[in-house]
Amino acid sequence: MNALTRSGFACIVGRPNVGKSTLINALVGRKIAITSDRPQTTRHTIRGIVNKPDGQLILIDTPGVHRPRTLLGERLNTLVSDTWSEVDLIVMCFPANEPIGPGDRFIAEQISQQQKVKKMAVVTKVDVADKETIGKQLLAVSELGNELQINWEHIVPISALTENQTALLSDLMLEQMPEGDLLYPDGELTDEPEQVLIAEFIREAALEGVHDELPHSIAVVIEEMKLREDRSSTNPLMDIYAVIYVERESQKHIVIGKGGSRLKEVGTTSRLAISKLLGTPVFLDIRVKVAKDWQRDPKQLNRLGF
Numbered sequence: 001m002n003a004l005t006r007s008g009f010a011c012i013v014g015r016p017n018v019g020k021s022t023l024i025n026a027l028v029g030r031k032i033a034i035t036s037d038r039p040q041t042t043r044h045t046i047r048g049i050v051n052k053p054d055g056q057l058i059l060i061d062t063p064g065v066h067r068p069r070t071l072l073g074e075r076l077n078t079l080v081s082d083t084w085s086e087v088d089l090i091v092m093c094f095p096a097n098e099p100i101g102p103g104d105r106f107i108a109e110q111i112s113q114q115q116k117v118k119k120m121a122v123v124t125k126v127d128v129a130d131k132e133t134i135g136k137q138l139l140a141v142s143e144l145g146n147e148l149q150i151n152w153e154h155i156v157p158i159s160a161l162t163e164n165q166t167a168l169l170s171d172l173m174l175e176q177m178p179e180g181d182l183l184y185p186d187g188e189l190t191d192e193p194e195q196v197l198i199a200e201f202i203r204e205a206a207l208e209g210v211h212d213e214l215p216h217s218i219a220v221v222i223e224e225m226k227l228r229e230d231r232s233s234t235n236p237l238m239d240i241y242a243v244i245y246v247e248r249e250s251q252k253h254i255v256i257g258k259g260g261s262r263l264k265e266v267g268t269t270s271r272l273a274i275s276k277l278l279g280t281p282v283f284l285d286i287r288v289k290v291a292k293d294w295q296r297d298p299k300q301l302n303r304l305g306f
């Protein structure tokens with residue numbers, strides 16, 4: 001084994017919309033985490049693996065932490081702090097173009113309690129801020145660290161969109177990892193079950209373009225996924241049966257659209273992404289069902305995998 005090999009887990013954190021998913025995509029180089037211009041699209045802990053000549057970074061994208069209002073919110077927060085205590089490095093994102101606010105402070109206070117875990121700060125979206133603003137933000141992040149007794153190993157300005165300094169960031173992150181054998185020697189890009197990713201693709205497509213009409217209260221469950229039996233191995237077809245759960249009848253109509261037009265679009269968009277992921281053609285059957293107030297019902301939450 002090369003003595004300099006490093007391998008470990010890093011968690012990218014920050015309030016919704018700061019660019020966590022986009023950063024993970026830039027680091028991993030393949031679309032695995034879901035981005036959206038709407039906050040909190042990522043509900044599941046999605047991992048991407050960055051393979052480098054001298055080691056491996058396993059990235060974890062946690063859902064946005066927020067003050068819990070629903071049972072789902074509480075469960076997500078517990079999931080997040082459990083995850084944080086198990087990683088080697090927490091990377092907290094602050095956008096360059098917005099001042100540090102209560103949402104950022106809330107999360108910074110939470111991570112300051114993880115005393116055994118190394119921490120780094122990233123100032124994101126530097127492509128949309130001028131030099132002076134970026135400088136001020138770097139200083140503000142440093143001061144926040146002093147105030148909360150967070151020892152930032154580095155504070156790195158980056159743009160995930162233009163991939164400015166993202167390679168430097170992954171080098172600095174890898175330096176923080178423990179020495180040792182690669183944790184994922186085969187170097188798979190993700191160890192997230194395919195079905196979770198597929199559900200995320202469908203969710204992303206279902207939320208696309210219905211800006212203020214559809215809240216985040218939708219969930220996708222993959223009920224069945226199997227290769228079509230009468231196909232040869234050179235001509236495979238994957239059958240996927242999915243259900244989109246919404247909370248109310250009215251939301252069902254939004255997802256389905258006039259004469260089924262929106263649902264058809266959702267199917268087409270997500271089928272393309274899924275075929276790409278699996279490398280096989282896909283037959284996708286999506287139904288829409290109402291699961292009333294699922295965010296508040298423990299039985300429903302369990303069934304939906306939270």
Ligand code: GDP
Pocket residue numbers: 014015016017018019020021022023034035036037038039040041042124125126127128158159160161162
């Ligand atoms: P998350 O909620 O923290 O995961 O944030 P996302 O990765 O979903 O990004 C939120 C929004 O910010 C999306 O519209 C992204 O396109 C945008 N965004 C993310 N990174 C950058 C960046 O480096 N530059 C710019 N200009 N926009 C970005």
Ligand code: MG
Pocket residue numbers: 020021022034035036040041042
């Ligand atoms: Mg995200």
